[in-house]
Amino acid sequence: MAKNHELMANKKVVLSSINPKDKGPFDHKEEVEKEALKLKEELEQLQEKLAAAKEQAVLFVIQGMDCSGKDGVTKHVFAGLNPQGVSAHSFKAPTDVEKRHDFIWRAHNNAPELGQITIFNRSYYEDVLITRVHGAVSDKEAKRRFKHINLFESLLADSGVKVVKIFLHISKEFQLEKLKSRIEDSSKNWKFDPSDLQERKHWDQYQGYYEQVFEKCSKHAPWHIVPSDHRWYRNYAVLRIAVDALRSMELQDPPANPELKAFLKEIKEQERP
Amino acid sequence: MAKNHELMANKKVVLSSINPKDKGPFDHKEEVEKEALKLKEELEQLQEKLAAAKEQAVLFVIQGMDCSGKDGVTKHVFAGLNPQGVSAHSFKAPTDVEKRHDFIWRAHNNAPELGQITIFNRSYYEDVLITRVHGAVSDKEAKRRFKHINLFESLLADSGVKVVKIFLHISKEFQLEKLKSRIEDSSKNWKFDPSDLQERKHWDQYQGYYEQVFEKCSKHAPWHIVPSDHRWYRNYAVLRIAVDALRSMELQDPPANPELKAFLKEIKEQERP
Incomplete structure (x- = not known):
């Protein structure tokens, strides 16, 4: 597996060959806790630089x-x-x-402005996933959409927006356990959506359409397939991906105004009684 | 001083009578740290309830x-x-x-949807503050605007949006120190805006217009005047205001779907090989 679970561009992917229970080189949550705290602090600092410079932006697409x-x-x-x-x-x-x-319109509307981080929880990728499963989008139309998605992502990339795409990879058993707990644990009841049970019936079809997405839409922004059956590993892996993404942007503090010292003089004048 | 530095509605306020260095009953930052941590956790929990129920929202206006x-x-x-x-x-x-x-239009555009917390950093109140200082808005027009602001806030209140208004009250000396440090500390240079020095010349006028705002625009949502020369006290006081605001909404978990158990049966059927 490549660094940060990143996929190669334009390559065929077989999801069933990727273990959703993978924990990298770790066994226990405790092993990553210390580094996770450090990474969170670094992410905060990188965000401040991003916001100060207002020259780049980041879009995290989470599917x-x-x-x-x-x-x-x-x-x-x-x-x-x-x-x-x-x-x-x-x-x-x-x-x-x-x-x-x-x-693409509603996604574009919500794209980050320079200096900002935006997270898409689901995205325009649903328009080549759930819509296909339910027959609203033909194979031919899906192909056309892959092209438009790639064009959209290249527009963002050319405009200073780094697009980072993350697929949270879980097993079918993991989903079942989660669905059950949403029914059995009353504090989680409100999260239960009966339509999830219907979608679950199309599991294999979804996995297949996802595999097409990973192959066809990776030209301008790579996909990361994050093993997510262990929540602590999932959170840690996504945090690393986020930090690495911002590190790679080589964010600089904005240059200081060369006339700053002149303003000090003005302040001193204002101070006089 | 009332609880959480809340002002009475429709009462004349004299800002110079409120000490921006006030620290409530505390002397040191350490005295509030433990409670602040607890309050932060409570705020997270309250936000989850707010988001789950989607029946109310909160708008924090920070001036x-x-x-x-x-x-x-x-x-x-x-x-x-x-x-x-x-x-x-x-x-x-x-x-x-x-x-x-x-x-009001751009503020309305950015108002929270039910279930959400929105923070306005500055707001429609600037349209009866900086615009007045620079002569773009007459006293008569300002009066009209006070009325429209009250109507807007009553619309939000009637629609499930709690509006919480906070004025961060600092001394003129405190501002001077901050401006200086933005010039002298190179890591803060990017925060320095020369126009702040111009606005500073109108300090007393701003304070007077603020006093009018507090008196005239407090009918549907109160103002809180938070002493802010001590950053730790300011942060703690605003945190308390935020938590109290959400507490007062009596947020409940959304009711469970009575047919949940039937779905358990369906899950079991799906489990069969």
Whole structure:
């Protein structure tokens, strides 16, 4: 497995060959806790630099089957950052207005401005996943959409927005356990959505369509397949991916205004009684 | 001083009578640290309930003179919350499009949806503050705007959005020290905005216009005047205000779906080989 579970561009992927229970070189949560704390601090510092310079931005696209932990990872990795520099956007079924636009429109509307980090919880990728499973998008249309997705991601890349795509990879048994606990644990009842049970019936089809996405839409921004049956490992792996993404941007403090000293003089004048 | 530095509605306020160096009953930062940690955890839990129920929302409006710590307090109090449930919006000089709308429009556009917490760093109140100082808004127009602000806040209140308004109260000396450090400390240079020095000349006028705002715009949502010369006390006081605001909403877990058990049966059927 490549660094940070990153996939090679344009290569065929077989999801069943990737172990969702993988924990990298670790056995226990305790082994990563110390480094995770350090990484979180680094992420906060990198975000401040990103926000100060306002020359680049980051878009994290988080995908995964129901119960894979998209909400959880968003909270665990990105809580702690200055809310002024981060926004998270959940993509639900499109509204009437959104339906009257192309499938990229609402994503583009919510793309980060320079200086910002945006997290997409689901994304335009749903338009080549759930829509395909339910027959609203043909194979031919899906191909066309792959092309438009690649064009959109190249537009962002050319405009200073780093796109980082993460698939939370879980096993079918893990999903079952999560669904059960949402029914059996009353404090989690509100998270239970009966339609998840319907989608579960299409598990293999979803995995197949995901494999196509990973192969066809990796030209301008790579996918990371994060083993997610162990929540602690999932959170740690995504945190690493996030920190590495920002590190790679070589963020600099903005240059100081050369006339700053002149303002000191003005301040002193204002101080005089 | 009332609980949480809350002002009485519709009462005249004299800012110079409120000590920006006030630390409540405390002397040192260490005295509040333990409680602050507990309050932060409670805020996280309350936010989850708010997000789950999707029946109410909270809008924190943060105002204050330049260097009063609007950015800092947003980071210190609200970082740690799930980014999916929080958004922060900074109001800068209006864009060309925004200028072609009424002064409430852009604020309304960014108001929280039910289930969300939104933080306004500056707000529609700037339209009766900096605009007045620079003569773009007459006294008569300001009066009209006070009325529209009250109507807007009553609309939000009637629609399940709790509006909590916070003024970060600093001394003129404190601002001077901060401005100096932004020039002298190279890591803070990028925060220095020469226009802050110009605005500083209008200090007394700003304080007077703020006093009018506190008296005239407190009908549907109270103002809190938070002494902010001590950053630790400011952060602690705003955290308390935030927690108390969410506590007062009596958030409940959403009711469980009565048909949940039937789904357990369906899961078991799906489990069969």
